[in-house]
Amino acid sequence: MKEILIGNKVRLARVAKDLTQEQLAIKVGVTRQTIGLIEAGKYNPSIKLCLLIAKFTDTTLNDLFWMDGEDDE
């Protein structure tokens, strides 16, 4: 099964809005750890959370997330 890797710019968008992980986490209603995991590419958020992050960082989904490539392994 092909593994699709999701790249993201959540950290850049958050820093551009001058938000800490904790502040963004409170705004979108998750834990700081979840924001950290998303930024590190270790957790794929739900579409609802993606939209909330995009809303509170004044960006779009296309700006924040993209398919990094495909891995056959």
Place this chain on the structure above:
Amino acid sequence: MNKWFQIDEQTETVSGRLSVIFLGLTQIGLYLALMYQRYVLDLPPDYYNDLAIILAFSVLGYWGACLFLGGVIPTLSFRRAIFIYAVICMTIAVPHTIIRGWPAGTEWNSRLLVILGLPAGLVGGYALMAYLGKKRLEKIISSESD
């Protein structure tokens, strides 16, 4: 949101995966304990009936709910259900007869209950939950597309 006990989608995902793993381990542990008491210690049913009830409730409840809420498990055609029923009956009957021998006259009812009744319950329960789960999802999808 309670700061001391925060649950979000990421923690739900992790706890969901861990729950499945530990539920499986618990069910296997209960099954092994049951088999040990039944076949190694050769205890009468009064000693392990409580374990059997808990195990049956856990396994049937979990898989029943999965089938119903998932709704993507294949539903069984009548022919396939009969075939699977026959295979399960044979899988139980052959080892049972080899281990415990041909049943005596008074044992036939209880032996047939295990060999024919248990698979009927399993296949019937599976078919029912898969059918209801599929109907449930189809109803949700059709109401969303209206």
